[in-house]
Amino acid sequence: MKYTAKVKTEDQLSTVLADENSEALMLDYALIKSIPAMDERKGKKIFISMPEVLRELRAESVAGNLRQLFEEKDFPDKGLPVACSNRNLSRPDGVVIKNIDEIGFVKKCGLFENVIGDAFLYAYNCRAVSFYKNEFPGMKFILSDELTDDENAELVKRSGLKPEEFFYKIYGHQVLMVTNQCFQKNYGGCKNDDGIHRVDFFDEKENRFIAVSKCREGACEILSGRPVLMLDKQKEILEKFGKINFLLDFTIESKKETERILSLIQKENPEKMDGISRGHHYRGID
Secondary structure, eight states: OOEEEEEOSHHHHHHHHHOTTEEEEEEOGGGGGGOOOGGGSTTOEEEEEOOSSOOHHHHHHHHHHHHHHTOGGGOSOTTOOOOOSOTTOOOOSEEEEOSTHHHHHHHHTTOOSSEEEOTTSOOOSHHHHHHHHHHOTTOEEEOOSSSOHHHHHHHHHHHTOOGGGEEEEEEEOOEEEEESOOHIIIIIOOOOSSOEEEEEEEOTTOOEEEEEEETTTTEEEEEESSOEEOGGGHHHHHHHHSSOEEEEEOSSOOHHHHHHHHHHTTSSSOOOOTTOBOTTSSSOOO
């Protein structure tokens, strides 16, 4: 099975890049200096994900990096600064935008092609999808984690777009919240580095959640403790949606765990993993 993968760590990047079944990778912004060179990509498309939160004080730095990535001649606004110290960044094929704020930012940077809307971006109905397509005619979308499969299938059908213009997440820990409150800083001490730090915590019902802090970005993602898994429903998904793109969303997985998931998706009847969830694929949010 061919797939696209979102990756957050160097180990995940190298593992997915080496897999012959991966067609494209969406790299976390923290991996901006690790974008593979053209001769290392083996024909795979590479997208760089925008930050979860893009504050004004950081916007100039991000704009400078994008200007280098996509070459200065691509940018109509010559006032954008060059802020990245690494002048040899490899050019990606496009960007993933996380929120509506970044639409104007990306447009100002002169990027109109190969834009993907993240599941966090509001796109729950045809009007929203149409709005984004007017801004970026070639835009593709990661289907929302908040809608059921029936609702997402109806959205794809009514949008008038092809199934190939959407991504269906078949594996990944769902992002429940993005906050400025850093669990690592509050409970373990500030690391103040470029790393991604994990803290597990539980609610009063003993449900596990995972806080993933990015010190440099000043953002902390709260993830579901159980990954959403639909690897064993590939046939059902294709019958409902048509030829849709499959997406693997790697966040906290180690190299070994990443390799296990990649091996599972190629099996005709993937073994069931312990501690998994179906998310909102069948039951919506009440």
